[in-house]
Amino acid sequence: MMLRLQNMDEPALALARQAAPAVFAPQRLQTLLRTLAWFAFLALTLYCLWLFEMSPRRFVSGLGTLLHIVAQMFPPTAGDMLATYLMSMLQTVGMAFIGTVLAAVLALPLGLLGAKNMLPNGLAHFLFRRGSDVLRGVDQLIWALIFVRAVGLGPLAGILAIIISDTGTLAKLYSEAIENIDRKPVEGVRSVGGGPLQAIRYGVLPQVLPVMLSNMLYTFESNTRSATILGIVGAGGIGFYLSDRVRTMNWEDASFILLLILLTVYLIDRFSGFVRSRLIRG
């Protein structure tokens, strides 16, 4: 039965009504639900604003203070601390690098074990996924604070925090990459008598290595950003000076450090973009 709009007369309309009653039914329930959802959304937002005491007056007066602070940030100066700041920034990048490399090294066997096609065991898969969820669910800074308590102040705590939080992320990404490989090279290696380790080395790794390196570069970029704040809890890096300069309202130095961070992040992004483009070209 074909119904067309241009020759739709009363009987045809009645026919259509009979054929598809739901289309013609007044959508009262849906409208009601939608209105309710919008009201709930609005009420929740207003409740939050009220709960956090975010009045327009407070916002405006805070904005005034903020402008005052920003005005005091110029000109950015390092005073006689330039060498210290630069060294501290370098330490931040170093922490991010070594943390990422070690996390990647730890994540490789975990990723292999967590991939369904490498270890077809439901329980192991489940444990792996939930374990990496736990590691990822807790912010890096919480790990850093815990490690500061466990191994003392300094960059070691920061490096450990990076390792812990990124092993979970990388292992998950690696296992997903491994699950998406082509089975044929693996079968080829096995069919000529290669063992499981050889199958991984010659059948799996060549396929996933570019993906893994690319993921590692992304993690390195994001760690450079997040390592800049690890120092706030005393886990090494530039964050210590940044939080100290802000807390003592030394805004000129604080803005210098901020600019230093922006520049470093920019350079790291450019560098990793360059390496990634080379990797993709092969």
Add this chain to the structure above:
Amino acid sequence: MNTVVIKFEQQFAALQAQKQRQTWWYGGLFAVALLLSAWVGEFSPFKIWHGLPRIHEYVFKTLPVLGWVTLWADLADWFWGLRKWLGLLLETVLIAYLSTLLGSVGALVLAFDASTNLQRSGWGYGLTRRAMELARTIPELVFALIFVFAFGLGPMAGVLAIAIHTMGGSGKLFAEAVENIDMKPVDGLRATGASWLQTLRFAVLPQVLPNFISFTLWRFEINVRSASVLGFVGAGGIGQEFYTAIRMLYYEDISAMLLLLVATVMLIDIVCERLRHRAIDKESLS
């Protein structure tokens, strides 16, 4: 032997040698970078070796003593602050909610000017792009640190800090989604004399809304994690309580709060994943 084979062998050997040189060269660079990092990061395997027993000891201390007979009492003892902690967790989630909402609205406002295919003016494009870069490069905790001075202690500073960061991060993703749209509806609306806003509303938004919703839900998951540490600098949420517990060595509180936090984050991840799939499914249906 055949000259062709000889030539092939020679070239193969040359290629292999080149490849090997490259491997050594890059491997060496990598090793140097690693050593340099270890040096500036004051890192050595020796240190880790010494730290491991202390970490082990620390983790052991955070575990509560649970007896079979007194299980309920022990659990109640372990989670003695459950009410307070759940309240703070709720505050954390609400901070994440409000900041995601504000940040996404900001991103929505900026995204169209920051996309190459819809930009209204060159300087508007440059300005929005730079503003978004600045907003997402500075860590939210640094914003929070500064905002605590401007807006006072409490969740307001945290909400604004995460909102600004979200605006930068989501703005970039939104702009990329806008750049990938089909331009025909836009051309159609422009041909009928529609204003810029009308074009956005009827030609662009329907195409990108599922993507936007998906990004925003994903961002909310991230922001819940970020909001959990805002309290370290006095910007609200459960972070303050964490900070005290870890600093004051209330070992069992740490594990109890970590468990609650992980459970909350997982729950939110699962719910958001469902919603995300629904948002994307709707698009594929229509």
